[in-house]
Amino acid sequence: MKYQLSKYIYTFVSSKGEFLIYCSRTNSFLKLTKELFEFISEIKKDSSLINEFDESLISLFVKNKILVVANEDDDYLLERQFEEDTITYSQKTLGLTLVPTLSCNFDCPYCFEEGKRGENMSDETIEHLLTFIRKHEIAKELSITWYGGEPLLAFNIIKKIVDRIENEVNIPIKYHTIVTNGFYFTDKILDFFKKHPLDTIQITLDGKKERHDTIRRQKVTGEGSYDILMNNMITF
Ligand code: SF4
Structure with missing residues:
Protein backbone atom coordinates (compact mmCIF):
# COMPACT_ATOMS: atom_id res chain seq x y z
CA MET A 1 0.00 0.00 0.00
CA ASP A 73 -8.40 12.92 2.41
CA ASP A 74 -10.36 14.21 -0.58
CA ASP A 75 -12.90 11.39 -0.30
CA TYR A 76 -13.27 12.16 3.41
CA LEU A 77 -14.00 15.80 2.60
CA LEU A 78 -16.58 14.80 -0.01
CA GLU A 79 -18.26 12.45 2.46
CA ARG A 80 -18.39 15.22 5.06
CA GLN A 81 -19.85 17.64 2.51
CA PHE A 82 -22.43 15.05 1.52
CA GLU A 83 -23.36 14.53 5.17
CA GLU A 84 -23.63 18.30 5.70
CA ASP A 85 -25.81 18.70 2.61
CA THR A 86 -27.98 15.80 3.70
CA ILE A 87 -28.54 17.51 7.04
CA THR A 88 -29.05 20.95 5.46
CA TYR A 89 -31.75 19.85 3.03
CA SER A 90 -33.42 17.16 5.09
CA GLN A 91 -36.63 17.85 7.01
CA LYS A 92 -35.68 14.98 9.27
CA THR A 93 -33.07 17.12 11.02
CA LEU A 94 -33.69 20.60 12.42
CA GLY A 95 -30.35 22.42 12.41
CA LEU A 96 -29.90 25.30 14.82
CA THR A 97 -26.92 27.62 15.19
CA LEU A 98 -27.36 29.23 18.59
CA VAL A 99 -25.55 32.29 19.93
CA PRO A 100 -25.90 32.31 23.74
CA THR A 101 -23.77 35.46 23.96
CA LEU A 102 -21.98 37.96 21.77
CA SER A 103 -19.46 38.66 24.55
CA CYS A 104 -15.92 37.37 24.26
CA ASN A 105 -12.89 37.28 26.53
CA PHE A 106 -10.51 37.58 23.56
CA ASP A 107 -9.59 40.68 21.60
CA CYS A 108 -8.73 39.40 18.12
CA PRO A 109 -8.02 42.31 15.73
CA TYR A 110 -9.98 40.70 12.88
CA CYS A 111 -13.08 39.95 14.96
CA PHE A 112 -16.26 40.45 12.98
CA GLU A 113 -18.12 40.89 16.28
CA GLU A 114 -16.29 44.17 16.96
CA GLY A 115 -18.69 46.96 17.81
CA LYS A 116 -21.55 44.58 18.58
CA ARG A 117 -23.09 44.72 22.04
CA GLY A 118 -21.91 41.83 24.21
CA GLU A 119 -25.39 40.70 25.19
CA ASN A 120 -26.50 37.30 26.41
CA MET A 121 -29.50 35.46 24.98
CA SER A 122 -32.55 36.56 26.99
CA ASP A 123 -35.10 34.27 28.65
CA GLU A 124 -37.65 35.63 26.17
CA THR A 125 -35.51 34.47 23.22
CA ILE A 126 -35.11 31.06 24.86
CA GLU A 127 -38.92 30.80 25.06
CA HIS A 128 -39.19 31.73 21.36
CA LEU A 129 -36.55 29.12 20.56
CA LEU A 130 -38.46 26.38 22.40
CA THR A 131 -41.66 27.41 20.61
CA PHE A 132 -39.84 27.36 17.26
CA ILE A 133 -38.51 23.84 17.90
CA ARG A 134 -41.93 22.55 18.98
CA LYS A 135 -43.43 23.87 15.74
CA HIS A 136 -41.09 21.60 13.75
CA GLU A 137 -42.73 18.38 14.87
CA ILE A 138 -41.84 16.77 11.57
CA ALA A 139 -38.15 16.79 12.61
CA LYS A 140 -36.86 13.57 14.13
CA GLU A 141 -33.60 14.97 15.49
CA LEU A 142 -31.85 18.23 16.34
CA SER A 143 -28.45 19.42 15.20
CA ILE A 144 -27.16 22.16 17.50
CA THR A 145 -24.09 24.33 16.97
CA TRP A 146 -23.04 26.76 19.71
CA TYR A 147 -21.50 29.93 18.36
CA GLY A 148 -20.63 33.41 19.68
CA GLY A 149 -18.83 35.67 20.77
CA GLU A 150 -17.42 33.02 23.03
CA PRO A 151 -20.35 30.68 23.74
CA LEU A 152 -18.81 29.17 26.88
CA LEU A 153 -18.92 32.60 28.54
CA ALA A 154 -22.68 31.92 28.65
CA PHE A 155 -22.38 28.31 29.77
CA ASN A 156 -25.39 28.69 32.06
CA ILE A 157 -27.52 29.58 29.05
CA ILE A 158 -26.21 26.59 27.08
CA LYS A 159 -27.04 24.36 30.03
CA LYS A 160 -30.49 25.89 30.43
CA ILE A 161 -31.35 25.40 26.75
CA VAL A 162 -30.05 21.81 26.61
CA ASP A 163 -31.89 20.91 29.83
CA ARG A 164 -35.13 22.44 28.57
CA ILE A 165 -34.88 20.72 25.18
CA GLU A 166 -34.31 17.38 26.90
CA ASN A 167 -37.18 17.88 29.34
CA GLU A 168 -39.74 19.73 27.24
CA VAL A 169 -39.23 18.77 23.61
CA ASN A 170 -39.77 15.39 22.05
CA ILE A 171 -36.89 15.70 19.58
CA PRO A 172 -33.46 14.39 20.65
CA ILE A 173 -30.19 16.25 20.08
CA LYS A 174 -28.42 14.03 17.55
CA TYR A 175 -25.53 16.31 16.46
CA HIS A 176 -23.90 18.63 18.96
CA THR A 177 -21.04 20.96 18.05
CA ILE A 178 -19.36 24.12 19.32
CA VAL A 179 -17.23 26.89 17.83
CA THR A 180 -15.22 28.19 20.75
CA ASN A 181 -11.96 29.99 21.43
CA GLY A 182 -11.10 27.00 23.67
CA PHE A 183 -10.31 29.01 26.79
CA TYR A 184 -13.04 27.88 29.17
CA PHE A 185 -12.87 24.11 29.41
CA THR A 186 -13.28 24.05 33.18
CA ASP A 187 -14.10 20.86 35.11
CA LYS A 188 -17.74 21.96 35.40
CA ILE A 189 -18.03 22.48 31.65
CA LEU A 190 -16.17 19.25 30.86
CA ASP A 191 -18.55 17.33 33.14
CA PHE A 192 -21.53 18.80 31.33
CA PHE A 193 -20.20 17.87 27.91
CA LYS A 194 -19.40 14.35 29.09
CA LYS A 195 -23.12 13.97 29.71
CA HIS A 196 -24.03 15.80 26.48
CA PRO A 197 -21.14 14.82 24.18
CA LEU A 198 -19.96 17.09 21.42
CA ASP A 199 -19.48 15.58 17.98
CA THR A 200 -17.07 18.33 16.93
CA ILE A 201 -15.26 21.22 18.61
CA GLN A 202 -13.84 23.99 16.46
CA ILE A 203 -10.99 25.96 18.05
CA THR A 204 -8.92 28.48 16.10
CA LEU A 205 -5.15 28.48 16.36
CA ASP A 206 -3.50 31.30 14.44
CA GLY A 207 -0.28 29.49 13.60
CA LYS A 208 2.52 28.77 16.03
CA LYS A 209 2.68 30.10 19.60
CA GLU A 210 4.52 33.33 18.78
CA ARG A 211 2.06 34.37 16.08
CA HIS A 212 -1.05 33.08 17.83
CA ASP A 213 -0.20 34.93 21.05
CA THR A 214 0.15 38.27 19.26
CA ILE A 215 -3.28 37.84 17.65
CA ARG A 216 -5.57 35.88 19.94
CA ARG A 217 -4.98 37.84 23.13
CA GLN A 218 -7.07 37.89 26.27
CA LYS A 219 -9.11 41.09 26.48
CA VAL A 220 -8.43 41.96 30.12
CA THR A 221 -4.76 41.02 30.52
CA GLY A 222 -3.53 41.32 26.93
CA GLU A 223 -1.78 37.97 27.41
CA GLY A 224 -1.67 35.31 24.72
CA SER A 225 -3.74 32.16 24.90
CA TYR A 226 -1.75 29.47 23.08
CA ASP A 227 -0.48 27.53 26.12
CA ILE A 228 -3.89 27.52 27.78
CA LEU A 229 -5.61 26.31 24.60
CA MET A 230 -3.06 23.56 23.96
CA ASN A 231 -3.38 22.38 27.55
CA ASN A 232 -7.18 22.44 27.34
CA MET A 233 -7.19 20.51 24.07
CA ILE A 234 -4.96 17.80 25.51
CA THR A 235 -7.13 17.62 28.66
CA PHE A 236 -10.36 17.50 26.66
S1 SF4 B 1 -12.32 34.56 19.83
FE1 SF4 B 1 -13.78 34.85 18.13
S2 SF4 B 1 -15.42 36.11 18.96
FE2 SF4 B 1 -13.70 36.27 20.37
S3 SF4 B 1 -12.60 38.14 19.73
FE3 SF4 B 1 -11.65 36.39 18.69
S4 SF4 B 1 -12.70 36.23 16.70
FE4 SF4 B 1 -13.98 37.53 18.04
Whole structure:
Protein backbone atom coordinates (compact mmCIF):
# COMPACT_ATOMS: atom_id res chain seq x y z
CA MET A 1 0.00 0.00 0.00
CA LYS A 2 1.33 3.46 -0.90
CA TYR A 3 0.82 5.96 1.90
CA GLN A 4 1.22 9.71 2.25
CA LEU A 5 0.95 12.16 5.14
CA SER A 6 -2.59 13.36 5.67
CA LYS A 7 -3.51 16.99 4.97
CA TYR A 8 -5.15 16.97 8.39
CA ILE A 9 -1.98 16.67 10.48
CA TYR A 10 -0.12 19.37 12.35
CA THR A 11 3.27 18.89 14.02
CA PHE A 12 4.44 21.15 16.81
CA VAL A 13 6.56 21.38 19.97
CA SER A 14 4.49 21.90 23.12
CA SER A 15 5.33 24.43 25.84
CA LYS A 16 6.73 21.46 27.81
CA GLY A 17 9.13 20.67 24.97
CA GLU A 18 7.21 17.59 23.81
CA PHE A 19 7.25 16.71 20.13
CA LEU A 20 3.63 16.20 19.11
CA ILE A 21 1.61 15.38 16.04
CA TYR A 22 -2.09 16.20 15.88
CA CYS A 23 -4.61 14.85 13.38
CA SER A 24 -7.76 16.97 13.19
CA ARG A 25 -9.61 14.24 11.30
CA THR A 26 -9.41 11.80 14.20
CA ASN A 27 -8.78 14.44 16.88
CA SER A 28 -5.76 12.44 18.04
CA PHE A 29 -2.47 13.61 19.51
CA LEU A 30 0.63 11.40 19.45
CA LYS A 31 3.86 12.14 21.28
CA LEU A 32 6.92 11.58 19.07
CA THR A 33 10.63 11.24 19.64
CA LYS A 34 12.67 14.20 18.42
CA GLU A 35 14.14 11.98 15.69
CA LEU A 36 10.73 10.87 14.43
CA PHE A 37 9.44 14.46 14.61
CA GLU A 38 12.35 15.62 12.42
CA PHE A 39 11.93 12.64 10.10
CA ILE A 40 8.28 13.59 9.52
CA SER A 41 9.48 17.06 8.48
CA GLU A 42 11.66 15.34 5.90
CA ILE A 43 8.72 13.22 4.71
CA LYS A 44 6.76 16.42 4.05
CA LYS A 45 9.38 17.16 1.38
CA ASP A 46 9.83 13.59 0.14
CA SER A 47 6.95 11.16 0.78
CA SER A 48 8.97 8.15 -0.48
CA LEU A 49 10.75 8.20 2.92
CA ILE A 50 7.59 6.68 4.42
CA ASN A 51 8.94 3.34 3.17
CA GLU A 52 11.54 3.52 5.94
CA PHE A 53 8.87 3.22 8.66
CA ASP A 54 8.48 -0.22 10.24
CA GLU A 55 5.12 -2.01 10.05
CA SER A 56 4.02 -1.25 13.61
CA LEU A 57 4.56 2.50 13.13
CA ILE A 58 2.72 2.44 9.81
CA SER A 59 -0.13 0.58 11.46
CA LEU A 60 -0.31 3.16 14.32
CA PHE A 61 -0.21 6.11 11.91
CA VAL A 62 -2.80 4.55 9.59
CA LYS A 63 -5.09 3.88 12.54
CA ASN A 64 -4.89 7.56 13.56
CA LYS A 65 -5.21 8.75 9.92
CA ILE A 66 -1.80 10.38 10.02
CA LEU A 67 -0.90 8.24 7.02
CA VAL A 68 -3.53 7.88 4.32
CA VAL A 69 -3.73 6.40 0.84
CA ALA A 70 -4.05 8.64 -2.23
CA ASN A 71 -7.38 10.49 -2.46
CA GLU A 72 -8.43 9.35 1.03
CA ASP A 73 -8.40 12.92 2.41
CA ASP A 74 -10.36 14.21 -0.58
CA ASP A 75 -12.90 11.39 -0.30
CA TYR A 76 -13.27 12.16 3.41
CA LEU A 77 -14.00 15.80 2.60
CA LEU A 78 -16.58 14.80 -0.01
CA GLU A 79 -18.26 12.45 2.46
CA ARG A 80 -18.39 15.22 5.06
CA GLN A 81 -19.85 17.64 2.51
CA PHE A 82 -22.43 15.05 1.52
CA GLU A 83 -23.36 14.53 5.17
CA GLU A 84 -23.63 18.30 5.70
CA ASP A 85 -25.81 18.70 2.61
CA THR A 86 -27.98 15.80 3.70
CA ILE A 87 -28.54 17.51 7.04
CA THR A 88 -29.05 20.95 5.46
CA TYR A 89 -31.75 19.85 3.03
CA SER A 90 -33.42 17.16 5.09
CA GLN A 91 -36.63 17.85 7.01
CA LYS A 92 -35.68 14.98 9.27
CA THR A 93 -33.07 17.12 11.02
CA LEU A 94 -33.69 20.60 12.42
CA GLY A 95 -30.35 22.42 12.41
CA LEU A 96 -29.90 25.30 14.82
CA THR A 97 -26.92 27.62 15.19
CA LEU A 98 -27.36 29.23 18.59
CA VAL A 99 -25.55 32.29 19.93
CA PRO A 100 -25.90 32.31 23.74
CA THR A 101 -23.77 35.46 23.96
CA LEU A 102 -21.98 37.96 21.77
CA SER A 103 -19.46 38.66 24.55
CA CYS A 104 -15.92 37.37 24.26
CA ASN A 105 -12.89 37.28 26.53
CA PHE A 106 -10.51 37.58 23.56
CA ASP A 107 -9.59 40.68 21.60
CA CYS A 108 -8.73 39.40 18.12
CA PRO A 109 -8.02 42.31 15.73
CA TYR A 110 -9.98 40.70 12.88
CA CYS A 111 -13.08 39.95 14.96
CA PHE A 112 -16.26 40.45 12.98
CA GLU A 113 -18.12 40.89 16.28
CA GLU A 114 -16.29 44.17 16.96
CA GLY A 115 -18.69 46.96 17.81
CA LYS A 116 -21.55 44.58 18.58
CA ARG A 117 -23.09 44.72 22.04
CA GLY A 118 -21.91 41.83 24.21
CA GLU A 119 -25.39 40.70 25.19
CA ASN A 120 -26.50 37.30 26.41
CA MET A 121 -29.50 35.46 24.98
CA SER A 122 -32.55 36.56 26.99
CA ASP A 123 -35.10 34.27 28.65
CA GLU A 124 -37.65 35.63 26.17
CA THR A 125 -35.51 34.47 23.22
CA ILE A 126 -35.11 31.06 24.86
CA GLU A 127 -38.92 30.80 25.06
CA HIS A 128 -39.19 31.73 21.36
CA LEU A 129 -36.55 29.12 20.56
CA LEU A 130 -38.46 26.38 22.40
CA THR A 131 -41.66 27.41 20.61
CA PHE A 132 -39.84 27.36 17.26
CA ILE A 133 -38.51 23.84 17.90
CA ARG A 134 -41.93 22.55 18.98
CA LYS A 135 -43.43 23.87 15.74
CA HIS A 136 -41.09 21.60 13.75
CA GLU A 137 -42.73 18.38 14.87
CA ILE A 138 -41.84 16.77 11.57
CA ALA A 139 -38.15 16.79 12.61
CA LYS A 140 -36.86 13.57 14.13
CA GLU A 141 -33.60 14.97 15.49
CA LEU A 142 -31.85 18.23 16.34
CA SER A 143 -28.45 19.42 15.20
CA ILE A 144 -27.16 22.16 17.50
CA THR A 145 -24.09 24.33 16.97
CA TRP A 146 -23.04 26.76 19.71
CA TYR A 147 -21.50 29.93 18.36
CA GLY A 148 -20.63 33.41 19.68
CA GLY A 149 -18.83 35.67 20.77
CA GLU A 150 -17.42 33.02 23.03
CA PRO A 151 -20.35 30.68 23.74
CA LEU A 152 -18.81 29.17 26.88
CA LEU A 153 -18.92 32.60 28.54
CA ALA A 154 -22.68 31.92 28.65
CA PHE A 155 -22.38 28.31 29.77
CA ASN A 156 -25.39 28.69 32.06
CA ILE A 157 -27.52 29.58 29.05
CA ILE A 158 -26.21 26.59 27.08
CA LYS A 159 -27.04 24.36 30.03
CA LYS A 160 -30.49 25.89 30.43
CA ILE A 161 -31.35 25.40 26.75
CA VAL A 162 -30.05 21.81 26.61
CA ASP A 163 -31.89 20.91 29.83
CA ARG A 164 -35.13 22.44 28.57
CA ILE A 165 -34.88 20.72 25.18
CA GLU A 166 -34.31 17.38 26.90
CA ASN A 167 -37.18 17.88 29.34
CA GLU A 168 -39.74 19.73 27.24
CA VAL A 169 -39.23 18.77 23.61
CA ASN A 170 -39.77 15.39 22.05
CA ILE A 171 -36.89 15.70 19.58
CA PRO A 172 -33.46 14.39 20.65
CA ILE A 173 -30.19 16.25 20.08
CA LYS A 174 -28.42 14.03 17.55
CA TYR A 175 -25.53 16.31 16.46
CA HIS A 176 -23.90 18.63 18.96
CA THR A 177 -21.04 20.96 18.05
CA ILE A 178 -19.36 24.12 19.32
CA VAL A 179 -17.23 26.89 17.83
CA THR A 180 -15.22 28.19 20.75
CA ASN A 181 -11.96 29.99 21.43
CA GLY A 182 -11.10 27.00 23.67
CA PHE A 183 -10.31 29.01 26.79
CA TYR A 184 -13.04 27.88 29.17
CA PHE A 185 -12.87 24.11 29.41
CA THR A 186 -13.28 24.05 33.18
CA ASP A 187 -14.10 20.86 35.11
CA LYS A 188 -17.74 21.96 35.40
CA ILE A 189 -18.03 22.48 31.65
CA LEU A 190 -16.17 19.25 30.86
CA ASP A 191 -18.55 17.33 33.14
CA PHE A 192 -21.53 18.80 31.33
CA PHE A 193 -20.20 17.87 27.91
CA LYS A 194 -19.40 14.35 29.09
CA LYS A 195 -23.12 13.97 29.71
CA HIS A 196 -24.03 15.80 26.48
CA PRO A 197 -21.14 14.82 24.18
CA LEU A 198 -19.96 17.09 21.42
CA ASP A 199 -19.48 15.58 17.98
CA THR A 200 -17.07 18.33 16.93
CA ILE A 201 -15.26 21.22 18.61
CA GLN A 202 -13.84 23.99 16.46
CA ILE A 203 -10.99 25.96 18.05
CA THR A 204 -8.92 28.48 16.10
CA LEU A 205 -5.15 28.48 16.36
CA ASP A 206 -3.50 31.30 14.44
CA GLY A 207 -0.28 29.49 13.60
CA LYS A 208 2.52 28.77 16.03
CA LYS A 209 2.68 30.10 19.60
CA GLU A 210 4.52 33.33 18.78
CA ARG A 211 2.06 34.37 16.08
CA HIS A 212 -1.05 33.08 17.83
CA ASP A 213 -0.20 34.93 21.05
CA THR A 214 0.15 38.27 19.26
CA ILE A 215 -3.28 37.84 17.65
CA ARG A 216 -5.57 35.88 19.94
CA ARG A 217 -4.98 37.84 23.13
CA GLN A 218 -7.07 37.89 26.27
CA LYS A 219 -9.11 41.09 26.48
CA VAL A 220 -8.43 41.96 30.12
CA THR A 221 -4.76 41.02 30.52
CA GLY A 222 -3.53 41.32 26.93
CA GLU A 223 -1.78 37.97 27.41
CA GLY A 224 -1.67 35.31 24.72
CA SER A 225 -3.74 32.16 24.90
CA TYR A 226 -1.75 29.47 23.08
CA ASP A 227 -0.48 27.53 26.12
CA ILE A 228 -3.89 27.52 27.78
CA LEU A 229 -5.61 26.31 24.60
CA MET A 230 -3.06 23.56 23.96
CA ASN A 231 -3.38 22.38 27.55
CA ASN A 232 -7.18 22.44 27.34
CA MET A 233 -7.19 20.51 24.07
CA ILE A 234 -4.96 17.80 25.51
CA THR A 235 -7.13 17.62 28.66
CA PHE A 236 -10.36 17.50 26.66
S1 SF4 B 1 -12.32 34.56 19.83
FE1 SF4 B 1 -13.78 34.85 18.13
S2 SF4 B 1 -15.42 36.11 18.96
FE2 SF4 B 1 -13.70 36.27 20.37
S3 SF4 B 1 -12.60 38.14 19.73
FE3 SF4 B 1 -11.65 36.39 18.69
S4 SF4 B 1 -12.70 36.23 16.70
FE4 SF4 B 1 -13.98 37.53 18.04
